[in-house]
Amino acid sequence: MTDAKRPGRLSTLARSSIGAKIVMATTGVILVGFLVVHMLGNLQIYLGPDTMNHYAQTLKGTPALLWGVRAVLLVSLVLHVLAAVRLKGLNNAARPQAYAVPRRYRVTSSAARFMLLSGLVVLAFIVYHLLHFTVGATNPADFNLHEVLDVATQTWVRNDNEQLIAKLPPELVRHDVYSMFVRGFQNPLIAGTYIVAQLLLAMHLSHAVASMLHTLGLSKGTAERERNINIGRAVAAVIVLGNLSFPIAVQAGLVHL
Amino acid sequence: MSKTMTLTLQIWRQRSADTPGSMQTYKLEGVNEHMSFLEMLDVLNAKLTKDGQDPVAFDHDCREGICGSCSMVIDGRPHGPRKGTTACQLHMRTYKDGDTITIEPWRAKAFPVIKDLVVDRGSFDRIVASGGFVSVNTGVTVDANATPIGKKNADEAMDYAACIGCGACVAACPNASAMLFTGAKVGHLVKLPQGQVERRGRVLRMVEQMDREGFGACTNHRECSEACPKEISFDAIELLNREYMRAQVTND
Numbered sequence: 001m002t003d004a005k006r007p008g009r010l011s012t013l014a015r016s017s018i019g020a021k022i023v024m025a026t027t028g029v030i031l032v033g034f035l036v037v038h039m040l041g042n043l044q045i046y047l048g049p050d051t052m053n054h055y056a057q058t059l060k061g062t063p064a065l066l067w068g069v070r071a072v073l074l075v076s077l078v079l080h081v082l083a084a085v086r087l088k089g090l091n092n093a094a095r096p097q098a099y100a101v102p103r104r105y106r107v108t109s110s111a112a113r114f115m116l117l118s119g120l121v122v123l124a125f126i127v128y129h130l131l132h133f134t135v136g137a138t139n140p141a142d143f144n145l146h147e148v149l150d151v152a153t154q155t156w157v158r159n160d161n162e163q164l165i166a167k168l169p170p171e172l173v174r175h176d177v178y179s180m181f182v183r184g185f186q187n188p189l190i191a192g193t194y195i196v197a198q199l200l201l202a203m204h205l206s207h208a209v210a211s212m213l214h215t216l217g218l219s220k221g222t223a224e225r226e227r228n229i230n231i232g233r234a235v236a237a238v239i240v241l242g243n244l245s246f247p248i249a250v251q252a253g254l255v256h257l
Numbered sequence: 258m259s260k261t262m263t264l265t266l267q268i269w270r271q272r273s274a275d276t277p278g279s280m281q282t283y284k285l286e287g288v289n290e291h292m293s294f295l296e297m298l299d300v301l302n303a304k305l306t307k308d309g310q311d312p313v314a315f316d317h318d319c320r321e322g323i324c325g326s327c328s329m330v331i332d333g334r335p336h337g338p339r340k341g342t343t344a345c346q347l348h349m350r351t352y353k354d355g356d357t358i359t360i361e362p363w364r365a366k367a368f369p370v371i372k373d374l375v376v377d378r379g380s381f382d383r384i385v386a387s388g389g390f391v392s393v394n395t396g397v398t399v400d401a402n403a404t405p406i407g408k409k410n411a412d413e414a415m416d417y418a419a420c421i422g423c424g425a426c427v428a429a430c431p432n433a434s435a436m437l438f439t440g441a442k443v444g445h446l447v448k449l450p451q452g453q454v455e456r457r458g459r460v461l462r463m464v465e466q467m468d469r470e471g472f473g474a475c476t477n478h479r480e481c482s483e484a485c486p487k488e489i490s491f492d493a494i495e496l497l498n499r500e501y502m503r504a505q506v507t508n509d
Contacts, residue, residue: 091432094473108478217499
């Protein structure tokens with residue numbers, strides 16, 4: 001067998017439907033990995049302002065790591081969305097005439113059938129979430145909060161004097177993420193928005209995690225596949241229950257200023 | 258004494274590939290419970306012919322569940338309600354007197370309707386032709402047991418080879434994807450020593466042909482393996498994904 005008729009490597013990967021699925025799955029692994037770390041990091045809200053703000057200060061104090069991770073996430077998200085759009089296009093084109101009688105599905109779930117819908121809601125939420133807590137565009141009054149190091153006692157104290165903060169050296173000032181977080185979720189509308197978005201994320205992940213394991217071909221046999229489906233649902237539940245706890249805890253007054 | 262029943266049939270009628278079709282309703286009396294589904298359609302066609310109407314065109318050949326000809330979505334499910342059963346082996350005892358049954362052809366861009374319930378499944382043939390073969394030296398016949406094959410591999414190869422190419426997987430898939438079919442065809446060869454020579458090129462070419470035919474992509478609904486009358490495992494798709502990734506990173 002000569003190689004003459006074998007298609008080239010990268011060109012086939014880029015064009016093929018399985019190539020798009022592999023992009024979908026590998027970027028999905030990265031994004032889900034981030035969701036786990038993001039949720040675990042935010043659990044520090046329950047340890048009080050000093051722990052939370054120190055965590056935020058540490059992240060911002062290592063810009064190479066911070067921007068490296070952000071770049072990987074942005075590229076992953078963009079590729080994930082592009083692959084989704086491409087696959088949806090292929091899939092819609094593959095059945096130009098719909099069935100006259102609705103099909104009766106046997107095993108698939110609503111989560112699996114409405115991935116694009118839940119994905120679009122989650123995407124819109126990500127944009128809002130970044131504007132809210134990363135850029136500070138939607139609620140600047142909650143965002144521009146700082147703590148100043150009291151050198152005598154070596155404790156961090158809230159300070160709203162912006163002129164003073166502007167003059168202080170950066171090592172004496174840190175972002176008051178704890179207060180931003182609590183004040184954000186004290187608004188019932190914002191808390192409700194986050195809760196709804198997390199429910200859609202739960203729907204998305206309940207199919208997504210198992211689906212990426214299937215696409216990467218990680219289960220051999222029905223028993224392993226059922227196990228991977230359960231792992232997927234468990235990962236989705238852990239991420240979303242953790243995330244849901246934040247607005248609920250603030251609304252319930254368990255976490256306060 | 259076998260029971261007979263009266264059924265209301267709603268069947269997709271389409272004169273040719275180019276004319277639009279629609280669902281037509283027929284009342285059929287005296288359906289014996291021991292008839293197969295296709296025999297019930299034979300009775301309908303005899304009646305239609307006698308009445309001077311065009312009989313319903315449907316694919317059929319062996320009528321014993323092995324040729325893969327019959328291709329109809331019955332009440333929203335390819336091959337009907339019973340698992341691991343082709344339409345020809347579905348019996349009317351599954352139904353009750355007075356039931357309404359809907360019958361449609363497979364729906365996929367790669368399976369264009371020729372007439373009524375008959376679709377062109379040439380796309381499957383072209384996928385197989387693109388790589389579903391092994392090259393064998395001519396000359397003296399090899400001894401039967403010259404190439405030992407482990408029990409597990411032999412079983413898996415046999416399970417994948419059970420695919421009859423009917424297309425129910427495509428019909429059942431929300432995306433009209435042919436991944437289960439292609440995976441089964443790749444799988445039954447890759448599990449055997451004879452399939453190793455063309456291993457890499459085979460999967461690349463078959464997937465390329467599958468895409469070219471206009472089938473959709475798998476989103477892991479697993480409806481295909483549930484609808485498969487030969488109960489090909491969803492493993493075929495995971496195997497196809499693994500083989501495809503392997504082909505991207507190896508040279509053999």
